[in-house]
Structure formats: structure tokens, C-alpha cells
Amino acid sequence: MYTFSNKLKTFSFVLMLLGAIGVGYGFMTSHLSFEEVEHLLAEESHHGGGHGEEAAHAAPTHDAHAVADSHDNHGDTAHAEVDEHKEHVEHVQHQIANRPWSALYVAAFFFMMIALGVLAFYAIQIASQAGWSPVLFRVMEGITAYMLPGALIVLAIAVASGTIGHYNIFIWMDPEVVAHDKLIAGKTGWLNIGGFVIRGLIFIGGWYAYRHFSRKFSIAQDIAEDKSNFKKSFRISAAFLVFFIYTESMMSWDWIMSVDPHWFSTLFGWYVFASMFVSGITVIALITIYLKSRNYLEFVNENHLHDVAKFMFAFSIFWTYLWFSQFMLIWYSNIPEEVTYFVTRFQDYKLPFLGMVVMNFVFPILMLMNADYKRMPWFVVMAGLVILFGHYIDIFNMIMPATVGDRWFIGIPEISSILLFAGLFIFVVFSALTKAPLLVKGYPFRKESEEFHY
Amino acid sequence: MEASKVIHAIYTDDDILMSAVKKVKAQRFHIEEIYTPFPVHGLDKAMGLAPTRIAITAFIYGLIGLTVAVLMMNFIMIEDWPQNIGGKPSFSYIENMPAFVPIMFELTVFFAAHLMVITFYLRSRMWPFKNAENPDPRTTDDHFLMEIAVDGNEKELESLLAETGAVEINLVDKAH
Numbered sequence: 026m027y028t029f030s031n032k033l034k035t036f037s038f039v040l041m042l043l044g045a046i047g048v049g050y051g052f053m054t055s056h057l058s059f060e061e062v063e064h065l066l067a068e069e070s071h072h073g074g075g076h077g078e079e080a081a082h083a084a085p086t087h088d089a090h091a092v093a094d095s096h097d098n099h100g101d102t103a104h105a106e107v108d109e110h111k112e113h114v115e116h117v118q119h120q121i122a123n124r125p126w127s128a129l130y131v132a133a134f135f136f137m138m139i140a141l142g143v144l145a146f147y148a149i150q151i152a153s154q155a156g157w158s159p160v161l162f163r164v165m166e167g168i169t170a171y172m173l174p175g176a177l178i179v180l181a182i183a184v185a186s187g188t189i190g191h192y193n194i195f196i197w198m199d200p201e202v203v204a205h206d207k208l209i210a211g212k213t214g215w216l217n218i219g220g221f222v223i224r225g226l227i228f229i230g231g232w233y234a235y236r237h238f239s240r241k242f243s244i245a246q247d248i249a250e251d252k253s254n255f256k257k258s259f260r261i262s263a264a265f266l267v268f269f270i271y272t273e274s275m276m277s278w279d280w281i282m283s284v285d286p287h288w289f290s291t292l293f294g295w296y297v298f299a300s301m302f303v304s305g306i307t308v309i310a311l312i313t314i315y316l317k318s319r320n321y322l323e324f325v326n327e328n329h330l331h332d333v334a335k336f337m338f339a340f341s342i343f344w345t346y347l348w349f350s351q352f353m354l355i356w357y358s359n360i361p362e363e364v365t366y367f368v369t370r371f372q373d374y375k376l377p378f379l380g381m382v383v384m385n386f387v388f389p390i391l392m393l394m395n396a397d398y399k400r401m402p403w404f405v406v407m408a409g410l411v412i413l414f415g416h417y418i419d420i421f422n423m424i425m426p427a428t429v430g431d432r433w434f435i436g437i438p439e440i441s442s443i444l445l446f447a448g449l450f451i452f453v454v455f456s457a458l459t460k461a462p463l464l465v466k467g468y469p470f471r472k473e474s475e476e477f478h479y
Numbered sequence: 480m481e482a483s484k485v486i487h488a489i490y491t492d493d494d495i496l497m498s499a500v501k502k503v504k505a506q507r508f509h510i511e512e513i514y515t516p517f518p519v520h521g522l523d524k525a526m527g528l529a530p531t532r533i534a535i536t537a538f539i540y541g542l543i544g545l546t547v548a549v550l551m552m553n554f555i556m557i558e559d560w561p562q563n564i565g566g567k568p569s570f571s572y573i574e575n576m577p578a579f580v581p582i583m584f585e586l587t588v589f590f591a592a593h594l595m596v597i598t599f600y601l602r603s604r605m606w607p608f609k610n611a612e613n614p615d616p617r618t619t620d621d622h623f624l625m626e627i628a629v630d631g632n633e634k635e636l637e638s639l640l641a642e643t644g645a646v647e648i649n650l651v652d653k654a655h
Contacts, residue, residue: 353577359566394538 027321027458033451040448047441051125055438062118119191120429125438126186126193127428132442133182134280135304135420136450137175138297142305143168144236145269145298146336151239151262157332159474160324163463164313166240168305170457171450173233178446180225183280187218194428197286209286216283224279228272235265247466255469273298281420284427288366290355296347297423303340303385304416307409309333312454314402321463327400328479334399334408341389341412345382348419370422373431377418384415417443483628485511485653486636487614488645490623493519499625499643500525506639511626514618533602537595544590548583614651 057065147165150158187198196202197209197216209216239258246254274294282293290296310333316322355363370378392408393399425433465471490496496519503510510526523530553572556579561569568574600606618624625645627636633650640648 349577349580353580356577396534 026461027316027455027463029455029459030319033455037448037451037455040444040451042448044441044443044445044448047437048125048129048445051128051438051441055122055125057118057121059114059118062114062121066114066117117432120432122191123193123428124432125442126182126190127424128438128442129445130179130182130186130194131417131420131424131439132446133175133179134424135417135443136171136446137179138301138420139304139308139450140169140172140175141232141273142298142301142303143309144172144232144305145266145273145302146305146309147239148235148262148265148269151258152266154259154470156470156473157329157477159465159468159470160322160329160477161309161313161333162243162465162468163458163461164316164322165309166243166461167454167458168308168312169236169240171453172236173229174449174453175446176225176229176232179280180222180229183225184218184222194424195283195286197283212286216286221279224275228276231265231268231272235261235268239265243465243468244461246468247462249467252469254467270298273301281423284424285366288363290351290363290366292347292351296344296351299340299344299347300416300419303337303344304413306333306336306340307412310337310405311409311413314406316458316463318402324464324475326478327402328477329474330402330405331396331399331479332477334393334405337405337409337412338389338393338399341385341393344416345386348382348385369426369430374422374426374433377422381415381418381422384411385419388412388415483653484633485651486627486629486633486640487647487649487651488625488627488640488643489615489617489647489649490625490644491621491646492644493623495644496623496625497521497525499640499645502643503625503627503639508627508636508639511628513626514614514624516619516621516623519623533595533599536598537591540594540598541587541591543594544587545583547590548579548586552579552582 143165147162147169149155150162150165183194186192186194192199192202195216197212198218203209203213238261242254242258242261246252246258277294277297281297282289310330313322313325313333314330317325352367355367358364388411389408392404392411398404421433421435421439488499490499493515496513496515500510500513500522504525504527513522513526515522549572556575557569557572563569567578572579613619614626615622615624625640627640629636629650637648637650
């Protein structure tokens with residue numbers, strides 16, 4: 026049995042407290058009045074650092090000139106310029122207000138997707154009757170304990186941003202926007218808050234049902250005399266994987282793609298899946314290495330680590346394959362209605378956008394290619410931390426350009442949101458680990474797994 | 480050249496072969512070669528063979544393939560004749576890079592795979608019309624053969640091999 030060390034518990038509480046303070050600070054400092062934003066913009070252009078203003082100016086200027094041209098006969102160009110200025114300031118004001126919401130949402134989604142990725146990995150291990158991984162099942166079950174609270178928090182933040190907040194993440198929640206936007210109006214059959222909540226609850230309910238029953242059967246199998254629990258968990262794992270691949274895809278449209286309601290991509294669901302899968306596997310490796318270093322997993326050896334690291338390596342490449350396929354198809358055909366997605370990311374997010382490819386692809390492919398390196402815990406930890414950070418940036422790149430645009434920064438709101446959810450994640454996961462022995466006793470492949478060597 | 484003698488010990492089971500290899504190694508006899516009909520897991524470790532470096536060569540070949548792809552397309556598409564083909568930016572390599580990635584990838588894999596296979600053939604001396612170096616045709620079906628050099632100690636060696644469960648022990652003259 027694992028005992029949650031007091032040190033780690035205190036550490037998780039400190040993270041949550043620091044995170045909560047930072048998030049609160051983020052919300053308090055993001056509600057600027059019209060005059061404050063006006064002042065801020067004037068100051069930025071004064072210092073010559075107003076790249077944001079120039080870029081943001083470009084769009085309204087174009088519209089305003091069109092208006093001005095058509096009204097040229099009446100000679101009210103000055104009037105149009107006042108409108109343009111007001112629009113610009115309001116635009117920036119909204120972006121600044123969005124930042125703490127998006128920071129919270131990105132971090133919440135990131136930790137939720139780790140737990141969900143592990144849940145899918147766990148189901149695959151059972152459905153494929155893998156012989157190497159059963160010694161890691163309890164670690165995986167511990168991580169998936171975060172899935173339910175994590176997913177509910179994501180859904181709650183999403184809904185709250187549209188009900189409590191001022192449509193800070195999803196603009197399609199704003200009836201004002203929908204009324205003036207034919208494209209979004211055409212999608213209201215899918216994109217409406219009622220449907221969003223119901224779909225979200227169905228996804229979470231289905232995932233949690235699998236999590237609940239597979240955990241129950243896994244514990245029951247420990248003392249069972251026959252294999253009936255194993256057979257049941259095998260069957261529900263197969264069923265869950267079918268359910269998962271549909272709901273995961275729809276979840277990615279709802280929770281991520283709809284922040285850009287004018288844009289769509291067909292392989293987006295797979296792309297998000299690859300991101301969650303590789304981060305989930307990485308966290309399995311990190312927690313296994315941690316528990317092993319505390320002598321709780323004497324039955325786990327470097328061969329298991331080697332296999333997990335191989336998955337990290339392979340799915341990093343799989344992620345890159347999907348990322349590049351999505352990017353290259355859109356870049357190549359260059360259709361204006363879909364290429365704007367990457368244009369904004371390339372103009373305003375060059376460093377995170379390209380940096381994440383280095384962290385999620387170049388780094389793992391070079392670090393984890395060598396078989397000997399994959400067996401060294403500290404090496405896997407280093408590579409794992411880079412991969413996790415890279416996938417945080419990946420989610421950051423999906424959400425932020427749509428909500429805060431060029432007003433992004435990884436500052437107090439972002440870092441404290443990560444701390445908040447990291448603390449919660451550690452607390453939930455390690456509490457769940459204390460609730461059952463760390464070795465699946467009666468699982469049919471336990472012995473094979475214990476003696477696994479590569 | 481002087482004819483040297485070797486002992487051929489024949490086994491019919493890979494587990495017995497493995498334990499025999501360990502015993503022979505423990506007695507510090509030098510195993511020249513082992514012939515098996517299929518890969519015996521762990522045999523190389525028991526014999527103390529050095530690990531293969533073919534993966535390292537494959538990595539280097541892959542890098543060569545990548546370099547070839549980059550240099551080739553940089554010359555053809557950017558330097559030699561930078562045409563406007565469907566509006567693709569051919570001003571610099573990096574600007575048009577995404578369009579070259581499929582070729583860069585395929586050539587990396589192509590070079591890595593083929594050159595590694597050729598390296599394998601060369602290092603293990605395999606080619607068409609090569610004479611088979613098989614001391615006993617049964618080793619291609621269901622027998623395992625261990626070849627040990629003899630240096631005037633055949634009696635001692637024969638009794639050791641008989642102990643390890645060899646079904647047949649032959650002293651063979653081998654002209655080097």
C-alpha cells in the first residue's frame with residue numbers, strides 16, 4: 026500500500042494556494058475600463074513597442090476604410106475614424122479580459138487530458154491483453170482518478186465563461202455575436218450552450234462509467250477466485266474504446282475547435298487525441314519513476330520503463346505526423362477561410378508555435394531514440410518534462426490565439442493556473458494511489474508482467 | 480597450412496544448447512561458432528558476443544538521406560530555377576519547406592533502410608552465388624551445432640560436452 030507522504034501533500038496544497046492567489050490576481054487585474062485600455066494603448070504606441078496595436082489596427086482599418094469610401098460623398102470620414110478607434114479599444118479591452126479565463130481553461134484542459142489519455146491507454150492495455158503493463162495498472166488507475174473532477178472543471182469553466190463571464194472563451198455563446206454572424210448562426214444547431222452542456226455531461230458520464238467499473242473489476246479481481254472480473258473489464262474496455270473515439274473527437278470540436286467557430290479541420294480530433302495520449306503516457310512514466318524511487322514499485326524494472334519510453338517516443342512522432350498533416354494541407358492549398366487559423370498563429374505566436382515542434386518532436390526523437398537512454402530514469406524524466414511542457418504549449422496554441430490574440434504572455438495568470446491544477450492533480454492522483462495495493466494481484470497477466478524483460 | 484581440428488557438438492533442443500553454452504564458457508573454452516535453425520533468444524548474450532552497431536549505421540545513413548534530400552531540392556527548386564509554380568514561395572528553402580517534407584522524410588527512410596540492409600549483407604558476407612558455409616545440413620532443420628576449437632585437449636572437451644547433453648560429438652579436421 027502506498028502512503029501519501031506529508032511532504033508531497035503539503036507541496037500540493039502550496040501549489041494550489043499559490044495558484045489560487047495568482048488566478049485571483051489575474052482576474053482582478055484584467056477588468057480594465059475603456060479609458061484605461063485607451064491609455065494603455067497610447068502608452069504602448071508611445072514607447073514604440075506597440076506591435077500589438079499595429080496588428081490589431083490592420084483589421085479594423087480595413088473595414089473602416091471600406092465604410093469611409095462608401096460614405097465618401099457625405100464626407101464623414103472623421104466619424105468613421107472615431108468608430109474605428111472605439112472598436113479597436115473595445116477589442117483590446119475584451120482580449121485583456123479574456124486572458125485569465127483562457128489561462129485557467131488551458132491549464133484545466135491540459136491536466137484533464139492527461140487523465141483522459143491515461144484512461145484510453147489503460148483501456149487499450151486491457152483490450153489488447155498486454156503482457157508487459159499490468160504492473161503499471163494501479164498507477165494508471167490512480168492517474169485516471171483525476172479524469173472526473175478535471176473534466177467537470179473544464180466544462181464548468183467553459184460554461185462559466187459564457188454565463189458569469191462576458192463570453193471570454195467561446196464567442197459563439199454571445200447572442201450578440203451570433204445575431205451579426207451568419208456563419209456562426211448557421212452552426213447554432215450544434216453550437217448552443219444547452220447542447221454544449223448536455224454533450225459534455227454525456228461524454229464525461231460515459232468516461233466516468235468506464236473508469237468506475239474498470240476500477241471496481243480491477244479491485245474485485247485481486248481477491249476473486251475466477252477470472253470473471255477480468256473478462257468483464259476486457260469487455261467494457263473494448264466497448265469504451267469505441268465510445269471514446271467518438272466522444273473524444275466531438276469533445277475536441279466542442280471544447281477546443283469551437284473557440285474559432287469560423288474554422289474547422291477534419292483531423293482535429295485525432296490531433297488532440299495524439300496530444301493527450303502522449304502526455305498521458307509521459308505522466309505514467311514520471312509517476313512510475315517517482316514511486317519506484319520511493320521503493321513502492323519493486324516489481325517494476327527498467328524493461329517496463331523502456332516500454333513506456335518507447336510509447337513516449339512513438340506517440341511524439343505520431344503527434345508530429347498529425348500536426349504536420351494538418352498544417353501542411355492547409356498551408357499548401359492556402360484557402361483563405363481556413364488558412365487564417367495558421368496565419369494568426371504564425372504572425373503572433375511564432376515562438377510557441379515553432380518551439381512546440383522542437384519540444385514535441387525534435388527533442389524526443391533525438392533523446393529517446395537510443396535504447397540505452399530509454400532505460401535511464403533521469404533521462405526519461407528530463408525528456409518527459411520537455412514533452413509535457415511542449416504539450417501544454419500545444420493546448421496554449423489552440424486556445425489563446427482565438428481569445429487573447431496578440432495580447433498573450435506566459436505570465437502570472439498562466440503560470441498560477443498551471444500551479445493550481447498541478448496541485449489539484451497531484452493531490453487527487455496520489456490520494457487515489459493510497460486506496461489500493463500498487464500491484465494487481467489476481468490479474469491473469471500479472472506474472473508475465475512481473476517477469477517481463479526486453 | 481596446418482590442418483586444425485574442431486569439435487562439432489550437436490544438440491536437439493535450444494534450452495539444452497543454452498545451458499551447454501554457459502557450461503562451456505564457464506570452463507573457458509573458446510566457442511568458434513554456433514549454427515541454429517532459428518534465432519535462439521539470449522544466445523548472443525550467453526556467448527558473450529558484442530552488441531550490434533547496425534542501428535548506429537542506420538541513423539547515420541538516415542542523416543545522409545536527409546542531407547541529400549535537402550541539398551537536392553534546394554538546388555533544383557530554389558537555386559537553379561526558382562519558378563513560380565502555383566504561387567508557392569520559392570524565394571528561400573525555408574519558405575517552401577513544408578512542401579519538401581514528404582520527400583525529405585521518404586529519402587531519410589529510404590537511405591536508412593537500404594544502406595542498413597546492404598551493410599548487413601556485407602558484414603555478414605551474404606550475396607547471391609555465395610557458397611553455403613554449413614557444416615551439417617541438419618542445422619537448418621532441427622539440430623543445433625556448436626563448434627569448438629581443439630588444441631590437444633579433445634578428451635577433456637569431449638567428456639564435458641557429453642555431460643552437457645550433446646547427442647553427437649564429432650572431431651572434425653578443418654583445413655584453414
